[in-house]
Amino acid sequence: MIRLRVEHLTKRFGGLVxxxxxxxxxxxxxxxxxxxxxxxxxxTLFNMISGFSPPTEGRVFFNxxxxxxxEPEEIATRGLVRTFQLTQLFQNQSVLENVMIGRHVxxxxxxxxxxxxxxxVRDEERQTEQRSHELLDLVGLGAQADMLASTLPYxxxxxxxxxxxMATDPQLLMLDEPAAGLNHEETEKLSQIIRRxxxxxxxxxxxxxxxxxxxxxxxxxxxxxxxRKIAEGSPSHIQADKDVIEAYLGGTxxxxx
Amino acid sequence: xxxxxFLGQTILNGLSVGCIYGLIGIGFCVIYNASGIVNFAxxxxxxxxxxxxxxxxxxxxxxxxxxxxxxxxxxxxxxxIERIVVRPLxxxxxxxxxxxxxxxxxxxxxxxxxxIVVGDQPKSLPVFTDLPPLRLFGIAIxxxxxxxxxTSIVLIIALGLFFQKTLVGRAMRACAINREAxxxxxxxxxxxxxxSFALSAGLGAIAGILVTPTQFTxxxxxTPFAISGFIAAIxxxxxxxxxxxxxGLTLGLAQALAVYSxxxxxxxxxxxxxxxxxxxxxxxxxxxxxx
Amino acid sequence: MTxxxxxxxxxxxxxxxxxxxxxxxxxxxxxxxxxxxxVTVVGFGLIYTIFVAGLNIFMGYAGQTxxxxxxxxxxxxxxxxxxxxxxxxxxxxxxxxxxxxTAICAFVIGYPTLRLKGHYLAxxxxxxxxxxxxxxxxxxSVTNGYMGISGIPALGIGHYELLSDRAQLIFLAIMAVLSxxxxxxxxxxxFGRALVALSGSEDAARAxxxxxxxxKLTAFIISAIYASISGTLxxxxxxxxxxxxxxxxxxxxxxxxxxxxxxGTTTGPLxxxxxxxxxxxxxxxxxxxxxxxxxAALILIxxxxxxxxxxxxxxxxxxxxxxxPAKEVAP
Ligand SMILES: Nc1ncnc2c1ncn2[C@@H]1O[C@H](COP(=O)(O)OP(=O)(O)O)[C@@H](O)[C@H]1O
Ligand SMILES: [Mg+2]
Numbered sequence: 001m002i003r004l005r006v007e008h009l010t011k012r013f014g015g016l017v018x019x020x021x022x023x024x025x026x027x028x029x030x031x032x033x034x035x036x037x038x039x040x041x042x043x044t045l046f047n048m049i050s051g052f053s054p055p056t057e058g059r060v061f062f063n064x065x066x067x068x069x070x071e072p073e074e075i076a077t078r079g080l081v082r083t084f085q086l087t088q089l090f091q092n093q094s095v096l097e098n099v100m101i102g103r104h105v106x107x108x109x110x111x112x113x114x115x116x117x118x119x120x121v122r123d124e125e126r127q128t129e130q131r132s133h134e135l136l137d138l139v140g141l142g143a144q145a146d147m148l149a150s151t152l153p154y155x156x157x158x159x160x161x162x163x164x165x166m167a168t169d170p171q172l173l174m175l176d177e178p179a180a181g182l183n184h185e186e187t188e189k190l191s192q193i194i195r196r197x198x199x200x201x202x203x204x205x206x207x208x209x210x211x212x213x214x215x216x217x218x219x220x221x222x223x224x225x226x227x228r229k230i231a232e233g234s235p236s237h238i239q240a241d242k243d244v245i246e247a248y249l250g251g252t253x254x255x256x257x
Numbered sequence: 258x259x260x261x262x263f264l265g266q267t268i269l270n271g272l273s274v275g276c277i278y279g280l281i282g283i284g285f286c287v288i289y290n291a292s293g294i295v296n297f298a299x300x301x302x303x304x305x306x307x308x309x310x311x312x313x314x315x316x317x318x319x320x321x322x323x324x325x326x327x328x329x330x331x332x333x334x335x336x337x338i339e340r341i342v343v344r345p346l347x348x349x350x351x352x353x354x355x356x357x358x359x360x361x362x363x364x365x366x367x368x369x370x371x372x373i374v375v376g377d378q379p380k381s382l383p384v385f386t387d388l389p390p391l392r393l394f395g396i397a398i399x400x401x402x403x404x405x406x407x408t409s410i411v412l413i414i415a416l417g418l419f420f421q422k423t424l425v426g427r428a429m430r431a432c433a434i435n436r437e438a439x440x441x442x443x444x445x446x447x448x449x450x451x452x453s454f455a456l457s458a459g460l461g462a463i464a465g466i467l468v469t470p471t472q473f474t475x476x477x478x479x480t481p482f483a484i485s486g487f488i489a490a491i492x493x494x495x496x497x498x499x500x501x502x503x504x505g506l507t508l509g510l511a512q513a514l515a516v517y518s519x520x521x522x523x524x525x526x527x528x529x530x531x532x533x534x535x536x537x538x539x540x541x542x543x544x545x546x547x548x
Numbered sequence: 549m550t551x552x553x554x555x556x557x558x559x560x561x562x563x564x565x566x567x568x569x570x571x572x573x574x575x576x577x578x579x580x581x582x583x584x585x586x587v588t589v590v591g592f593g594l595i596y597t598i599f600v601a602g603l604n605i606f607m608g609y610a611g612q613t614x615x616x617x618x619x620x621x622x623x624x625x626x627x628x629x630x631x632x633x634x635x636x637x638x639x640x641x642x643x644x645x646x647x648x649x650t651a652i653c654a655f656v657i658g659y660p661t662l663r664l665k666g667h668y669l670a671x672x673x674x675x676x677x678x679x680x681x682x683x684x685x686x687x688x689s690v691t692n693g694y695m696g697i698s699g700i701p702a703l704g705i706g707h708y709e710l711l712s713d714r715a716q717l718i719f720l721a722i723m724a725v726l727s728x729x730x731x732x733x734x735x736x737x738x739f740g741r742a743l744v745a746l747s748g749s750e751d752a753a754r755a756x757x758x759x760x761x762x763x764k765l766t767a768f769i770i771s772a773i774y775a776s777i778s779g780t781l782x783x784x785x786x787x788x789x790x791x792x793x794x795x796x797x798x799x800x801x802x803x804x805x806x807x808x809x810x811x812g813t814t815t816g817p818l819x820x821x822x823x824x825x826x827x828x829x830x831x832x833x834x835x836x837x838x839x840x841x842x843x844a845a846l847i848l849i850x851x852x853x854x855x856x857x858x859x860x861x862x863x864x865x866x867x868x869x870x871x872x873p874a875k876e877v878a879p
Contacts, residue, residue, distance in 0.1 A: 050755065076757035084755070090748035092812075101745045105757035107738050111766065114737030115730055125737070168756060295667040345851045354613045355850055357670050358803055361615075362846040365800055369840035480796065484678070487671060495667075522686050529675045529682070536672045537660050 002064060003028040003172050003203040004049070004080075009058035011044050011227075018044040020227045022058070026172075026220070031194060031204045033214045035238075036224035037247060042207045043085055045224070046176055050082040051075040062172065077105045079171035083161045083178065085207075091150035095141060098149050098160055099132035102167025135163040139193055155186040159193070166197065173197065175206040179213050191217045215239070223247065262395030267517040268510065273402045273471070275509020276409040277303075280464040281486025282493065282501030283416070284457035290433030290496055291453035292347070297360040298338055300483025301367040302458040305331050306465025307474030308371060311380040320385065328462045335458025338363050339451050347450065364479060372476040379473040382466070405467050412463065413502060420498075429453065433496070481525065488532045494542030504542065507531075564864060568857045569815035572822040576721050580714060587713045593825030594720040595781050598727045600805045600817035602774020608812035609735055610767040611747025612662070613670050615799055616677030617775050619657075622684060622794035623650045624776030629697040629789045630690055639703050643780045647773055654772035655765070662764045677799060684791040696790025703784045716785055723781065724818065727774060732814045734770070743767055797839055804846040810858025819857050 005025040011018045018041045026032045034042050047053040049060050051072035059068045062080050090098050107128055113121040136142045139159040144152060152160060158178055165173055178194075179187045187210060194217050198204050208214045214221065214235070221238045223231040225247040231238055238244055281303060288296045309330055313323035342363050346356055386400035419426040431439040432449045440446050464482075465474065486501075489508050493500025508531055515527035535542065579590035599621060606612050627646030631637040637645070661672050684691045691697065703710045703719065710716045734740045745753040746760045753760055783789045801824070809820025827841065849856065 052751070052754075071759075072751075072754040073757050073759045076755055081757075082755055084751065088749040088752035088755075090745055090752070092748065093744055097741065097744075101741045101753075101758075102756050104738065104742060104745075109738045111734065111739050111770070114734050114739045117733070121737075128738075164756070295670070342847055342851070349854075351850070351854070353666055354607075354670065355854070357613075357615075357667065359847055359850045362800065362804075362843040362850075365797075365843035366840055366847070369837070369843065373837070373840070484675075491668075491671070526679065526682050526686070529679050532675050533672060533679075536664060536668055536675075540664065540668055 001028040002026070003062070004205065005061040005064070006045075006049065007059045007061070009045065009048055009060070010056050011041070011048055011053070012056045018227050019048070019055075019224075022224070022227075022229050024222050024229060024232055026203065026205055028171075028203050029198075030219035031198045031206070031217050032220040032222070033218035034205065034207050034222045034224060035209075035211075035214055038209075040224040041227040042224055043176055044227075046082055046174055046207065050080065050174065076168060076170075079169070080174070081165045081168045081170040081172070082174035083165050083176055085176040085180065087157050087161050089149045089157055089161060089164075091148075093149055094145070095136065095147050095149055095152065095160055096129070096132055096145040099135050099164050099167050100128050102135075102164040103128045103131060105168050132163075132167060135166050136160075138166070138196070139163045140189070155182050158182065159190070162193065162197075166202070170202055172203045172205060175204065177207050177209060179208060179210045187213055264517065265394065265396045267513045269396055269398065269402065271510040271513025272506055273405050273509070274468065274512075275489075275506040276405050276502075277464045277468045277482075277505070278485040278489040278508050279502035279505025280409060280412065280460050280467075281482055282489030282505050283413075283498045284460045284464075285486055285490040286496055286498045286501050287429075287457040287460070288453045289490075290498075291429055291449045292343075292432075293353075293436075294343065294347070294356050294360075295353070295487075296343075296454070296457070297357050297483060298342075298364040298367065299457065299461055299486055300479030300481070301364045302331050302335060302461025302479075303465035303468075303482040303486075304371065304474060304476065304479035305334060305367065306462030307382065307469035307478075308375060308380065308465075308476075309462075310466050310469070311382055311474065312375065314382060320383070324466050327466060328459050331462035331465075332455040332459040334367075335454040335456075335461075336451050338458075339454035343450070343454070344447075364483070368476050368479055375476065377476060379475040380469075381473045382469045384470045399471070401467075401470050405471075408463065408467055409502070412460070413499070416498060425452070484532075485528055488528055488535075491532065491535050491540070492542055497542070500542060507543070561865065565858075566815075568809075568819045572815075572819045575822050575826070576717075576724075580717055580721065583714050587717050589825055590822065591713075591717050591720050591785060593821045594717075594724040595778050595785065596802065596805060596821040596825065597724045597818045598781070599775050599778035600802050600809070600821055601724075601727045601731050602771040602778070603802055603806055604811065604813075604817050605731060605734065605743070605774070606767045606771035607806070608816070609740060609747065610743040610764060612764060612767070614673040614768070614771070615670055616673035616675070616680075617771060617802070618677045618794050618796070618798045619680035620650050620654060620772035620775035621779035621782070621798065622680045623653055624779030625783045625789050625794060626684065626691060626697075626779075627776075628780040629700050629783045632784075633697055633700045634690075639701060639780075639784055643777070646780055647776050650772050650776035651769050654769040658765050658768040658772075662761065662768060677796065681791055681795050684794065691791070694791060696788060696793075698788045700783050700787045700789070702787070703781075720781065720785070723777070727777070728814060728818060731817075735814060739763075739766075800839070800846065801842055804842045804849070806856075807846060807849045807854070808856050810856030813856075813858040816856060816858045823857065 002025050007023050009022040010020050022045060034045065036042055048055045051070050051074070054069050059066055061067065062078060067075050067078065090101060107124050109121045109124055133142065133145065136145055139162055141156060141160060141163065144156065149157065149160060162175065162178065179190055182190060191213050194204055194206070218235060221233065221235060222229060223238060223244050230243045230247060231241045281299060284299050284302065285295065288294055306327055309327040310323045313326060314320055342359050343356070346359055384401045385404050388400055390397040390399040420430050428439065428444045429449050429452065431442065431444055432446055436446055485508060489505035490501040491504065492507050493502065493504030508528060511531050512524055512527050516524050576590055576594065579586045603617055606614055624646040627649055628639065628642045631642035631645060632639055657676055661669065661676070664672050685693055710719050742753070742758045742763045745756065745758055746763055750760050805820030805824045806817065808823055809816030809818065
């Protein structure tokens with residue numbers, strides 16, 4: 001089954017072409033990755049898919065339904081959720097509350113429910129809290145639930161953002177450079193968490209610079225350079241691709257990691 | 258015929274007060290460009306301009322000297338506000354909202370302090386040139402109006418030269434374009450902040466001195482003037498000093514015409530409606546906003 | 549239960565965190581028991597508690613800006629005043645009509661206004677407050693202009709009227725407690741979490757499926773309803789309303805209370821309103837100094853204690869921490 005399909009996506013900022021005629025599709029099963037040098041247009045691609053910046057041309061399909069031009073909140077409600085290259089946590093809230101906020105689209109209580117607290121709202125609150133604790137355990141932050149998000153070390157902040165996104169029960173989780181700024185050990189742990197998320201049935205699409213993480217984690221890779229797709233395929237296929245090696249300036253040292 | 262000259266008179270008066278709004282609007286832009294701060298204490302400078310001059314004149318200081326002393330004093334007040342209120346918040350990277358609230362509070366403190374010192378009676382100044390008005394097609398052109406037009410034009414040319422030709426002026430413009438880059442080039446961004454407050458307070462004081470003989474001044478005239486100046490800046494495209502002046506003229510004219518056709522009770526309503534109209538329909542102003 | 553020094557001090561800290569709110573509540577209880585002149589002051593503080601609690605939902609929880617909430621207090625106040633004094637409606641019905649009118653106005657005003665950002669939003673909301681003030685002055689046939697409306701009856705249902713000062717104060721205290729309880733319930737719910745989310749990062753909130761515009765507007769309307777209720781209570785307690793009572797100074801006063809009490813905390817509005825409400829009492833003879841003191845207090849709080857009294861425990865913690873090493877080096 002195809003989870004995500006993009007067709008001829010193009011994005012222009014004035015004269016600058018950030019993405020040009022990008023077409024690919026992502027299977028529901030497994031982990032996929034978008035790689036490419038800095039400025040290749042990876043984040044721009046994520047922004048178009050997740051509704052944060054409408055494409056100049058082209059279309060996006062999620063579970064074979066067109067979502068081009070929808071608002072981000074609508075896309076998220078349908079089950080496509082992304083994280084940001086620069087973490088966007090709710091810094092003044094507790095770690096637990098950050099994840100509870102992620103349950104928004106899967107819960108229903110409104111203003112009246114909040115004020116009157118009927119049984120179903122109390123049940124919903126309890127389930128929200130319980131599910132959030134489970135997700136914190138999934139990323140290994142169970143012990144930090146009551147800390148302020150801003151007091152977490154950087155590596156844990158990135159994991160919290162993943163737990164928060166997972167709280168929406170997404171069908172497709174898109175991670176923008178989740179390993180940026182992580183040390184070796186943390187990256188290793190992240191790789192395991194991503195695999196576990198995928199095993200639990202969520203499609204994962206990540207942007208990554210860390211070739212080690214990509215080659216170990218991804219089943220399918222799309223390579224962008226100067227806004228164009230230059231290659232697509234399995235990790236071994238990509239590692240052998242001439243255009244890709246060239247794009248990384250003969251950076252074989254990056255690829256054989 | 259009589260009605261037509263009344264309309265002409267209305268337009269002239271509208272443009273004249275529009276110059277004042279424009280000068281205040283420029284004051285907003287000068288600080289905004291140097292720092293990204295919207296200084297809601299701008300009206301206090303205008304009020305102090307008229308009020309300090311009044312106090313000095315009533316102590317028998319000659320008008321020109323009184324005006325000069327006042328402009329310097331008010332510029333100092335500007336620097337003091339920058340040091341005491343704005344700088345600590347700026348250093349802490351306080352939110353835009355906190356900055357607006359703090360400057361608004363500073364405005365109220367100045368306003369109330371003035372009330373305590375000089376009382377709540379309206380004060381006025383003598384006109385600068387005490388001659389009967391010129392008459393043109395049945396329109397009376399008072400010398401104070403000429404003073405307002407003349408001074409505004411001179412100030413705008415002077416400001417234009419200052420920003421284009423002088424080192425300091427160019428440094429301030431560099432800050433407006435990109436503060437980080439300006440800092441990297443060795444421009445003392447924090448000095449620019451203080452300077453922008455001095456400059457904008459001085460402009461506000463001049464506006465206050467010019468306008469007081471045609472109306473009056475009282476401890477609480479600051480807020481309406483600040484709002485008019487802000488509207489002028491919005492209409493002109495926020496951050497464009499020359500645009501703010503055009504915006505001031507537009508606002509003065511619109512207000513005068515509203516009063517002419519709908520009655521004087523609607524003066525403030527007209528100004529606020531112009532503001533909302535621009536905010537909702539064309540927030541970048543007539544010239545497009547600076548950034 | 550272990551009573552190690554660490555748990556004791558953390559208990560002390562927890563107590564300290566609630567101390568200001570308890571003290572403020574104690575002040576209210578004292579006023580009810582005493583029944584003397586203090587009743588007026590505390591009553592005024594309780595009415596403002598409701599107004600500021602509403603402001604806190606929109607600004608503290610949702611992190612938005614409005615300089616124009618006085619507009620909604622004015623709509624509530626004038627609706628109650630006109631409908632009861634001029635048309636003889638019962639107070640409760642007039643209050644409900646005022647709330648409905650306020651909610652509709654808040655929707656109509658908020659819909660275009662909340663699209664704006666930064667100083668544009670600040671100025672647009674300020675303008676709305678000023679416009680309502682102008683309307684109150686100019687719409688003489690209804691509002692009686694600067695002269696205002698007097699002879700507004702006391703609160704009551706049928707033949708039961710709240711005539712005594714003490715009865716009124718008890719009623720105000722109940723209303724304030726209900727307002728704060730509602731604020732707490734809203735904050736600790738899916739709705740409140742959506743508000744703090746959009747306050748923290750609009751992009752992140754949207755990426756999680758939160759309809760940012762809808763939640764901002766809802767918070768704005770709720771905040772306006774709080775303002776409307778406080779306006780209604782005000783006119784019935786004072787028996788009089790004029791444009792001067794709903795002008796800019798009301799906004800500055802409310803902001804001072806909000807920041808003194810602690811923006812974003814549930815009990816902050818009560819603390820701020822009681823503290824600031826009592827402040828002029830200590831300097832009663834200098835009525836002219838009142839706004840001067842509010843303004844200066846606001847500046848000082850913004851600069852030196854942006855968390856307000858509610859963050860007192862943080863300040864104490866910081867002091868203890870900086871003092872601790874000094875003790876060690878002492879002989
Ligand atoms: N909002 C924008 N306006 C103008 N240019 C942009 C914008 N966003 C991204 N770009 C440009 O598009 C190109 C691709 O950026 P990006 O997608 O962030 O690359 P990547 O994530 O692959 O590093 C860059 O040249 C960047 O400067
Ligand atoms: Mg990127």
